Amino acid sequence: MLSEDLAATHDVPWFKRSPYDGYAIFSGSTLEAGADHPVLLEVVATIGAGFTWDEGIKPNQAVKIMTGAAIPDGADAVIMVELTKEVVQNGKTFVQIKRKVRPGENIVGIGEDMKKGEVLVPKGTIVNPGVMATLATFGMTEVPVTKKPKAAVIATGSELLEVGEPLEKGKIRNSNAYMLWGQIIRAGGEPVFYRLVKDDFEETYEAVRQAVKEADIVMTTGGVSVGDFDYIPKVYEKLGATLLFNKVAMRPGSVTSAAELDGKILFGLSGNPSACYVGFELFVRPYLKTMLGERNVYLKKTQALLGEDFPKPNPFTRFVRAKLSYQEGLLHALPVRRDKSNIVSSLIEADALIVLPGGSRGFTKGTMVDVLMLEDGEGAPLWDENITDRRPQRQR
């Protein structure tokens, strides 16, 4: 991602050039030309792209010119080769033209593509193939880009086995940390630190303390609920971190918390895979992208038709994992598989979160609802004036 605006350092094109293979001529030489009155202009040179004809042309002369070549002095138009015929008379080559050519016809003017000084790519833009072409055009072999924030992941839970370990009674393999690893990379961060710790206060404390030293942003999964072994709040306390929030009125991910220490943010994410996933996308991602200097730090929000009934009301706003499809310009959002917070498989297919505001009523299929797009690289700005804040219609 660019960390400075990219402005054009010269006009593009920086000389008048031909967009086609043809003949550069003075348009005034064709005033009398017509289907029955061909004019003949003498071809004084042939130039390929990259070459120039420095002698210029006079009226009734022409230079055969290839796509991209510079227009010689004296010429003010190009006629495409397909509309002409070459004829040889008395050892000289002429181009036969049967129509009037307008001044300026088929001339790519100076600065027609990009003007010197014009900001072409604002800072905070990801370097896509079009940006790469633009950088090359201006000879920019190196450009300032944002340093990727270093992210730490600590998975807590005595039930967690490492990925390489065989299953044991009552235990499961740690999947959240690897999921977060992928989410960090997708959001533009650099995962640098990983620990798996038991539900043990000292072990958790030490891991978090070390993570804060080595990374710019620290995520823990698990240990944030009301259980007897949920040590994250106590770890924040002992570290002297300032609690920013704990518990959020949403499902899943209600146990998400955040604290600040030495200017670094510690995110306490749920141990439930889907709750952890949603907590990352809604809270960690925007923070990480802000550190990157991106303009659009939030998930892109749009509206879609709800693909399924949600008859049961919920006091909390729900974020339902869903798959989007486009049908004749209308977006449809279908919930994927079993949408429970402890379900991993729903995350494979999900490319959006349906937002169902909390309240006393359910939602019917076909209702227009807000959706947040997970795979969209562009995102949404902090204050998006283009998006209406219209509430979805409730079921009656």
Added chain:
Amino acid sequence: MLSEDLAATHDVPWFKRSPYDGYAIFSGSTLEAGADHPVLLEVVATIGAGFTWDEGIKPNQAVKIMTGAAIPDGADAVIMVELTKEVVQNGKTFVQIKRKVRPGENIVGIGEDMKKGEVLVPKGTIVNPGVMATLATFGMTEVPVTKKPKAAVIATGSELLEVGEPLEKGKIRNSNAYMLWGQIIRAGGEPVFYRLVKDDFEETYEAVRQAVKEADIVMTTGGVSVGDFDYIPKVYEKLGATLLFNKVAMRPGSVTSAAELDGKILFGLSGNPSACYVGFELFVRPYLKTMLGERNVYLKKTQALLGEDFPKPNPFTRFVRAKLSYQEGLLHALPVRRDKSNIVSSLIEADALIVLPGGSRGFTKGTMVDVLMLEDGEGAPLWDENITDRRPQRQR
């Protein structure tokens, strides 16, 4: 991208577990429970996630249990900790319950998330964070993925300077090769070979010959038009390559060609930046993705409302570089900047191509048109039955 189907190697969860912090009980013990008739069950153990209580429970007993812990034998339900109270009587700890608990309540059943043998991720799927979590769940530290096709890029044109070189009269810096580099990476290929050659037959021939040896897929830019120095068709001929097509009835990119040599495909793309870009996305990308074993090799197609008038009819199908926006579930496609084939700057912002079929009429703003999405990683399958082939309405 996965090169084999990923199937569940065991049920997930593989033991019954608790989705909440609470008490594992036998539901039959609460038959008499009510707001005015609390029942007291003896708490015989407390287990965190990762631990088990192997003695099981009898009726009128309970085990305090944390989220994710295994349900002990004899228990068939969990009551959330928030709905209970602990009381101590005669040195024993009891949990007080004031409601009937249903059998199976708050028990995550075996295989509720994923069933053993079930194909969770079909081959040809990109490894997103959800797939990473799934791989970790099954202890898959290594999985077979597709080898990235090696791609070669040869930029032809005597007008081309290298990116590090200062401008010279009549010359421009090579931007197409760097743009293609980005497009190759975005499509999942690995760029391995790059040459910049003059408009010279022997030099071009040698570069292509070497590229075919070193890469799986070869792209040239420029040299494919009708100009005097367009050598690509002659290079194909001398190499003994079989011409598959040259010229396509579309704008931009009409000079796109393809040939086959020793089972490798040579793509001859236009030297015009936007024509080169479109030629890559429409022809090279699907081929590259087919080599990768992806299911969805084409750009994702959907419909959107045209954001601008296109009054001038065109006999050829046009692919107009555009930016998409979502407004209340409706997709809008607005053409970006100056849409000419020799314009680089339009590629910075473009995230879609509007498809305007060739014909004798123009198109009005607000018409529903097909659009191809450039930044969508998911793509469209070879035969997409979900997408209607409805032609856009023409202007009357």
